[in-house]
Amino acid sequence: MTLAATAQQKGGDKLSQDKAAIKSMCGCQEVTFEYTETFPADTSYKPKGYHKIIDAIEYVTVASEDPRRIVLQHLLIADSSVIKHWTEDWQYENQQLLAYAQDNQWKKITLPAAQVKGQWSQKVYGVDDEPRYEGSATWVHADGRHYWEAASDAPLPRREYTTRKDYNVLHRVNHHEITATGSVHEQDNKKVIRANGTDKVIVGEKGLNTYNRISESKCQLAKEWWEQHKAFWTVVRKSWDKIYGESSEINLQKKVNNEPLYKVMSALEEKAFRKELSGAELEKTITTTLQQFSHNTELSLQR
Numbered sequence: 001m002t003l004a005a006t007a008q009q010k011g012g013d014k015l016s017q018d019k020a021a022i023k024s025m026c027g028c029q030e031v032t033f034e035y036t037e038t039f040p041a042d043t044s045y046k047p048k049g050y051h052k053i054i055d056a057i058e059y060v061t062v063a064s065e066d067p068r069r070i071v072l073q074h075l076l077i078a079d080s081s082v083i084k085h086w087t088e089d090w091q092y093e094n095q096q097l098l099a100y101a102q103d104n105q106w107k108k109i110t111l112p113a114a115q116v117k118g119q120w121s122q123k124v125y126g127v128d129d130e131p132r133y134e135g136s137a138t139w140v141h142a143d144g145r146h147y148w149e150a151a152s153d154a155p156l157p158r159r160e161y162t163t164r165k166d167y168n169v170l171h172r173v174n175h176h177e178i179t180a181t182g183s184v185h186e187q188d189n190k191k192v193i194r195a196n197g198t199d200k201v202i203v204g205e206k207g208l209n210t211y212n213r214i215s216e217s218k219c220q221l222a223k224e225w226w227e228q229h230k231a232f233w234t235v236v237r238k239s240w241d242k243i244y245g246e247s248s249e250i251n252l253q254k255k256v257n258n259e260p261l262y263k264v265m266s267a268l269e270e271k272a273f274r275k276e277l278s279g280a281e282l283e284k285t286i287t288t289t290l291q292q293f294s295h296n297t298e299l300s301l302q303r
Helices: 003-009 014-023 216-246 261-273 279-293
Strands: 027-040 050-066 069-078 081-092 096-102 105-110 120-125 131-137 140-142 145-154 169-179 182-195 198-213 249-251
Touching (some): 014 069, 014 081, 014 140, 014 145, 027 182, 027 216, 050 216, 081 216, 096 120, 096 131, 216 279
Antiparallel strands (some): 027 198, 081 120, 096 105, 105 249, 131 145, 140 145, 145 169, 169 182
16 A cells, blocks of 8 residues: 555545655565765775675564654564664654764754644664664655655764774765665765864765565564563663753763673663563663763763
């Protein structure tokens, strides 16, 4: 069924079309990730080349939904195991956004109601539901196409944050478009050195992530894993939401007590899976942990 037909069944309004487009990105999919640097800012810079991951299998599901918000969870299947991947938090006419500054610092900004009218913000979280980037734009449904595109600043991508020190901000233009077989996430990025209030671009980058639907049976492992672990990550998202609501800025720490966030969260997830903590104890521990890692102190580098 087309998105237009789905929206027509629900009343034919624009909001229904938007929701149908967002949720159409769910399902069992084969994904190809491709990135290549493009135009250098000066002749002394030599582009780093082409990066490609093929034949990854990713399951995308609706983690939560209400009339003005849809949260999509990505789960990567690799070597007969499941890895919690990134999270997309779509909010309708959202005025409060987290804008990335630099060096693991995000600042809350407020957009005018008139500016976000009819728009959806997409907040992207990392594997521990830590902040990554957020932008707001209108879903466009025209000439048989369904797409959304917004610009935002972000920390270094995971494929580079341990290997690159020559830039500290990735200015992203994210384009999500529905296709006949799934969707594409196209990126036109700039790698930026940000210091003392000024930006210097070192090189451009093109990204293309292609999602093609495959048999749902190939994602059965991910579906079972999510049923066992989704309660834990619901508590994590609620704890992060509380921090976002109370803080005007977030400074993500590299380590606390010499432990990175992913190791601490992995241990907590295992305890939750083995039911070693009560619901109240788990929620308190998660909230305390995230408050420690997002404490507004000296800026630290991306872990």
